[in-house]
Amino acid sequence: MFRFLTAGESHGPGLTVIVEGVPAGVKLTEEYIAAQLARRQRGYGRGGRMKIETDFAAIRGGVRHGLTLGAPVAMTIENRDFANWQGAMDVGPVGPEVDHRENTRVVPGHADFPGALKYMAHDMRNVLERASARETAARVAAGAVARAFLEELGIEIHSRVVSIGSVKASDTPSSEIDWDAVEECDVRTDDASTAEAMRAAIDASKADRTTIGGVFQVVAEGVPVGLGSHIQWDRKLDGRLAQAMISINAVKGVEIGRGFANTERPGREVHDVVVPAPDDPRRFRQTSNEAGGIEGGMSNGNPIVLHVAIKPIATMTDPLPSVDINTGEVIEAPYHRSDICQVPPACVIGEAMMAQVLAHAVLEKFGGDHISETSRNLDGYVASHQEFGQPSAAFGRGPEPARERTGETAGTAD
Ligand SMILES: Cc1cc2nc3c(=O)[nH]c(=O)nc-3n(C[C@H](O)[C@H](O)[C@H](O)COP(=O)(O)O)c2cc1C
DSSP states (O other), X not given: OOEEEEEOOTTSSEEEEEEEOOOEXXXXXXXXXHHHHHXXXXXXXXXXXXXXXXXXXXXXXXXXXXXXXXXXXXXXXXXXXXXXGTTTTOSSOOOTTSOOOOOOBOOTTSSHHHHHHHTTOSXXXXXXXXXXXXXXXXXXXXXXHHHHHHHTTTOEEEEXXXXXXXXXXXXXXXXXXXXXXXXXXXXXXXXXXXXXXXXXXXXXXXXTTOOOOXXXXXXXXXXXXXXXXXXXXXXXXXXXXXXXXXXXXXXXXXXXXXXXXXXXXXXXXXXOOEEEOTTSTTSEEESOOTTXXXXXXXXXXXXXXXXXXXXXXXXXXXXXXXEBTTTOOEEEOOOOSOOSOOHHHHHHHHHHHHHHHHHHHHHHHHOOSBHHHHHHHHHHHHHHHHHTXXXXXXXXXXXXXXXXXXXXXXXXXX
């Protein structure tokens, strides 16, 4: 099983992440992980914090001479900003003379209000420090480990911004997107005029002292048919991906394929027709990808395409009316240094979450304590599809027995 756990507060000493289930023999370096962390730090509309941090995940276990050992991969990421929070974020007890940088005023839309009541936090710093998206740096480090594993199996993950506010990028099929151009762009789109309009929308929000959300797309290519399962609700690949995406801070919606748009179209237009394709390893292919690469909770071999909706950030320079959690007094929400738009970096976090779900699903299906074993099992499975359909003992199929007519017709049960 591939899984990870993170720990650490936004302004504490640092983040820790442990990734378990990585097979041995996967090429992994700190530089590779640093490149993924740097991608999360970029983006037009980010706040001052990113100028302080240059994220680097130091590997503390599970890797030797550039290869994973099959043991848990442990990493730590230092918070440089901790230097500015000494005392307030010390691990040990501190006296009343230390400025605790206490936070008692609720930011509507952040974790403050439910967190204060649930955890009895009179100082809501105890909640917001962990609710902060700083934690997603650890997720990207874990995602980089998953990604390194998947890349060795030919699975690649990309992302782009699809909209910021009401500015929308073109509805280009994922196969036609120039991913290198996306990577070069600070709003993660491959179209220069859309990028300009997106930057202008972010600038307008800043001038209006508010924030702006949007939608991003995450695409996985090279995914074999058959990851996930229709058998149980918690084995469905689309369900797992939706949960992973929704768990990202401020994400409020996930669409698999054209899930929302297709509600307005007739059934005959929205399903992916299967045709024979001798040159395809599956021996078949689909003439479209409306389903976004998943049917019945299983990957179908097409690119997996998700759209993810992310709300505008809650912390604003023109704050909403709010309350003091201790006194009950009506006040203005506080302003802590904050981003204006987090859609571009959220793309990279979405990729990391996609990577860890796919890594888990790949290991569930193909297993392997060493990457060569996983790879061999995958190759054997893919090759078996060339024989599938031929009467063969390998599939437990002999010649079709003669059947009596019962009057029943074949069909789906739903
Ligand atoms: C990359 C990224 C950066 C974020 N930056 C901020 C921020 O600067 N200020 C803020 O209030 N929220 C920020 N958020 C969102 C909060 O972490 C999130 O809204 C909060 O934890 C409450 O959770 P919820 O919105 O998922 O309900 C950011 C989210 C992401 C993905």
